[in-house]
Amino acid sequence: MKKNKKSATVYDVAKLAGVSPSTVSRFLNRTTFVANSKCDRIESAIKATGYKPKFQMRQGDNRRSMTIGAIVQNPDSPYTSTIVRDMEQILISKGYSLIIATGHWQNKLETHALEYLIKSNVDGIIIITGHLNKKLIINTSKTIPIVTVGYDVESENICSLNLDNIMGGYIATLHLLQKGHKNIAHIKGLSTQPDTDARYKGYKKALDEFSIKLNKKLVKQGDFSMDLGYQCTIELIESNVYFSAIFVANDLTAYGAIKALHDRGYRVPEDVSIIGFDDLTTSKYFTPALTTLRQPIEEIGTVCALSILNSVVKGDYQARMPPMDLIVRQSTSSRFGKEY
Known part of the structure; x- marks a missing residue:
């Protein structure tokens, strides 16, 4: 047949x-x-x-x-x-x-x-x-x-x-600290997003463990976008407050930050190290390849789908979110020292 x-x-x-x-x-x-x-x-x-789209049943249909x-x-x-x-x-x-x-x-x-x-x-x-x-x-x-x-x-x-974004922010900042950086800037995400505050708490926790006082002049409010990543980095440079590394709230912000540093004559990572958050597919192909915290993006979609189906059919699926991983690439280094 x-x-x-x-x-x-x-x-x-x-x-x-x-x-x-x-x-x-x-x-x-x-x-x-x-x-x-x-x-x-x-x-x-x-x-x-x-392709034939599937249409929903009428309201009130209990199927x-x-x-x-x-x-x-x-x-x-x-x-x-x-x-x-x-x-x-x-x-x-x-x-x-x-x-x-x-x-x-x-x-x-x-x-x-x-x-x-x-x-x-x-x-x-x-x-x-x-x-x-x-x-x-x-x-x-x-x-x-x-x-x-x-x-x-x-x-x-x-x-x-939920993913442990506090731990993610802590690991990202700890990586920079272990590279010898002490003056670490942070570009935050969207102010109303819970992940933003959680990653910032992780950043502060790591600094505190190394007895480094938080310098609020090195913290900028971003919104997870490349545009504001670029703008915030320019503001950091023009503030004349020294920093040798930046932990940014996500990879898109990191792209903007790297472009801003390049436009002002700074090299990544020789002058300033950058670490992102997400591990987007494009991050390993960026120049330099971005060091970042990998969120289990593929697993998130799968776990969400299996969890909602489990709720619909009343099954026994146990939802577990995988941990984040530190992905070390070319954008972070222990070599730094250009003052501005």
């Missing part, structure tokens, strides 16, 4: 259209703006692949819709795209589809995204960081299972997954 042709997936559409799977999902669900140029490519790819909703902040970032990709691979293998809604770090948009997913009659919701009110999350969980990443929420129908 002739085998049935394998049905096209969101991944097939995304690959042909040259966009991320999350962009295809946003196009299909109309949750946020997608550029017209991308819309045209996605529509063409859907026709070419024969499973075989869909899972996910709220993310920046769907096009390498960090989020990897998590979404791995979540979707697990869900598709189990016969589920993934609906993605975006919050863009704005509470109003996150609340709207949550309401949209509830109205879409999804079987469960995954929330990847953000600023949603904990009481709102708990109230929502009374009628639908929820998995959160980056929230500390305790409730019967909620699975909270």
